[in-house]
Amino acid sequence: MGSLAKVSTTRPVLHAPLLNRLRLCSWVFLSYRESHNGNHHPKALLRSPSFLAATPAASSLIRSCSRASRHNRGLTVFAMAASDEPAAKKVDLSKELALFPESSPQISASSGDPGSWKGDLLAIGIFEDCLSDKSGEGGVFGNAELADLDGSLDGILTELIEKAEFKGKQGSSTFTRLKGNAHYVGVVGLGKKSAAASVPDWGVSCYQGFGSAVAAAAKQHKSSSAAVAVVGAPLSEVAVEKFTVGALLGGYEAHRFKSKPAPSPLKSLDILSAGSDAASAIARGQGAAKGVLLSRYLVETPANICTPTYLAKAAAVIAESAPDVFQLEVIEEDACKEMGMGCFLGVTACSEEPAKLIHLTYTPKGEVKKVVGLVGKGVTFDSGGYNLKVGGMIDMMKFDMGGAAAVLGAAQALTSLQPPGVQVHILTAACENMIDGKGMRPGDILQAANGKTVEVNNTDAEGRLTLADALWFAQEKCGVEAVVDVATLTGACMVALGNQVAGVFTPSEAMAASLKDASKNAGEKIWRMPMEDSYWEQMKSPIADMKNTGGRMGGAITAALFLREFVNIDKVEWAHVDIAGPAWDEKAGGATGFGALTLAEWAAAQGSS
Numbered sequence: 069m070g071s072l073a074k075v076s077t078t079r080p081v082l083h084a085p086l087l088n089r090l091r092l093c094s095w096v097f098l099s100y101r102e103s104h105n106g107n108h109h110p111k112a113l114l115r116s117p118s119f120l121a122a123t124p125a126a127s128s129l130i131r132s133c134s135r136a137s138r139h140n141r142g143l144t145v146f147a148m149a150a151s152d153e154p155a156a157k158k159v160d161l162s163k164e165l166a167l168f169p170e171s172s173p174q175i176s177a178s179s180g181d182p183g184s185w186k187g188d189l190l191a192i193g194i195f196e197d198c199l200s201d202k203s204g205e206g207g208v209f210g211n212a213e214l215a216d217l218d219g220s221l222d223g224i225l226t227e228l229i230e231k232a233e234f235k236g237k238q239g240s241s242t243f244t245r246l247k248g249n250a251h252y253v254g255v256v257g258l259g260k261k262s263a264a265a266s267v268p269d270w271g272v273s274c275y276q277g278f279g280s281a282v283a284a285a286a287k288q289h290k291s292s293s294a295a296v297a298v299v300g301a302p303l304s305e306v307a308v309e310k311f312t313v314g315a316l317l318g319g320y321e322a323h324r325f326k327s328k329p330a331p332s333p334l335k336s337l338d339i340l341s342a343g344s345d346a347a348s349a350i351a352r353g354q355g356a357a358k359g360v361l362l363s364r365y366l367v368e369t370p371a372n373i374c375t376p377t378y379l380a381k382a383a384a385v386i387a388e389s390a391p392d393v394f395q396l397e398v399i400e401e402d403a404c405k406e407m408g409m410g411c412f413l414g415v416t417a418c419s420e421e422p423a424k425l426i427h428l429t430y431t432p433k434g435e436v437k438k439v440v441g442l443v444g445k446g447v448t449f450d451s452g453g454y455n456l457k458v459g460g461m462i463d464m465m466k467f468d469m470g471g472a473a474a475v476l477g478a479a480q481a482l483t484s485l486q487p488p489g490v491q492v493h494i495l496t497a498a499c500e501n502m503i504d505g506k507g508m509r510p511g512d513i514l515q516a517a518n519g520k521t522v523e524v525n526n527t528d529a530e531g532r533l534t535l536a537d538a539l540w541f542a543q544e545k546c547g548v549e550a551v552v553d554v555a556t557l558t559g560a561c562m563v564a565l566g567n568q569v570a571g572v573f574t575p576s577e578a579m580a581a582s583l584k585d586a587s588k589n590a591g592e593k594i595w596r597m598p599m600e601d602s603y604w605e606q607m608k609s610p611i612a613d614m615k616n617t618g619g620r621m622g623g624a625i626t627a628a629l630f631l632r633e634f635v636n637i638d639k640v641e642w643a644h645v646d647i648a649g650p651a652w653d654e655k656a657g658g659a660t661g662f663g664a665l666t667l668a669e670w671a672a673a674q675g676s677s
């Protein structure tokens with residue numbers, strides 16, 4: 069807030085000179101003061117433009133202050149303005165738009181010898197099976213190449229492995245300081261060699277874990293150069309790609325809103341045991357990591373910065389980075405009204421931030437064989453509305469645009485993947501869910517663009533209302549043949565699957581299978597949940613076509629059943645992915661960027677199916 073300007077009045081109406089002064093202020097604080105003791109009695113704190121727009125209401129407030137003043141002789145009424153700056157002055161968000169870290173390490177591949185590599189940090193990836201059970205005769209190694217490397221490093225690997233009781237388990241690592249060519253040397257566990265597929269059945273690849281461990285160690289030991297090697301076999305292309313993703317995501321920390329950010333000092337990372345064609349694998353990994361980073365950046369950005377307008381600007385940055393294949397359309401509230409999007413507009417009704425229907429289109433070069441859609445929930449802040457979030461979670465609710473962040477992250481990844489044969493419509497109906505006199509009330513009936521009516525029995529179940537109209541748009545205006553919606557939709561899904569696994573709901577076996585494949589490639593965990601029709605009973609309304617929430621039990625399922633009402637499932641293949649759990653991981657530093665890679669992989673695969 070700027071300086072406080074006192075505007076004194078004893079007149080019971082909003083007279084012209086006072087009005088003119090208040091026009092220049094962004095906030096108005098009304099109070100009256102007792103002259104004998106100087107006590108202030110606060111009356112109202114109002115944002116100036118909306119206060120002045122309702123001049124009769126403002127006058128009546130001043131009248132009530134004046135009445136108090138007359139009633140108690142010797143009182144003076146003050147209208148204190150919080151700033152003399154014009155209320156219209158707005159921060160230029162484009163200056164603050166940050167979608168990626170300011171610097172990332174350069175990743176390269178060479179066939180250098182790890183034993184003679186010079187630099188800050190050397191990490192050796194070791195499979196469990198390369199270590200022998202007994203550290204007696206023959207040493208700790210069950211692998212001659214590893215024993216040779218240990219020899220050229222003066223036995224430091226043996227020392228590390230024995231001291232830390234290192235067994236090569238995936239996720240384990242240990243580093244030590246050295247006076248040799250490398251200042252720090254460490255070992256990173258890759259698990260069992262037989263299980264070390266580049267694309268594992270469940271979760272993150274051991275090579276991605278390797279990359280993350282190296283990035284974390286480089287940060288911890290303030291290393292600006294690092295090199296890695298896996299003894300035994302050259303890394304496959306997919307392994308190099310996964311390693312790159314891990315290395316670029318592993319050093320992540322949400323520090324950009326701190327006055328003294330501490331970015332990782334890692335500048336260069338050399339993969340010493342890559343096979344041929346590593347450069348294109350590294351490039352693919354970089355493209356994927358950029359998608360996840362964009363998602364993380366958007367999710368961690370607080371709601372006072374990441375508004376629907378901010379999301380639209382992020383979409384513009386993506387579109388401008390690949391203008392030959394991307395197109396952006398930002399649809400304003402008026403146009404949404406014309407299309408009858410009553411559910412979406414009901415949610416945004418009282419927000420001061422204008423809602424935006426953001427529509428990015430990826431069109432491949434060459435023939436389009438299939439048209440698909442990715443629809444993300446983009447509620448940039450969810451207060452719950454009149455069903456206010458009174459539990460502990462309200463301070464987290466900037467993350468309620470995690471679905472939008474996932475689809476925009478997927479779009480970012482598509483800028484480098486550029487898959488043939490598939491046109492991808494990326495949509496988010498972005499808005500806030502706030503409280504004010506114009507806000508949607510419990511019991512209100514809204515009509516969606518597809519004509520169906522909804523009795524809003526809970527204003528905190530707003531995401532599905534925005535998705536209902538966005539799904540309609542994807543089908544009617546974009547002509548999608550298959551569509552995935554992704555949303556931080558229900559606490560019930562978090563209860564069911566925890567914060568590592570997303571829930572997938574679909575009536576289509578083909579969609580379930582294609583999403584499962586995509587999630588494996590992405591290293592993200594998803595689990596199919598049932599669409600139990602009998603639970604629809606809970607959603608029946610005596611007055612409208614449906615309610616927007618059922619009971620507490622099976623809440624993730626009834627949410628999916630609700631969304632199904634807005635999809636023509638006879639014509640369009642559809643799946644709903646609830647990422648309320650995995651979108652945020654406090655232990656891993658907050659925003660995860662979950663979903664971006666699964667969606668990008670899924671969309672890319674549709675061109676060949």
Ligand SMILES: [Zn+2]
Pocket residue numbers: 450452501527528529530531
């Ligand atoms: Zn909500």
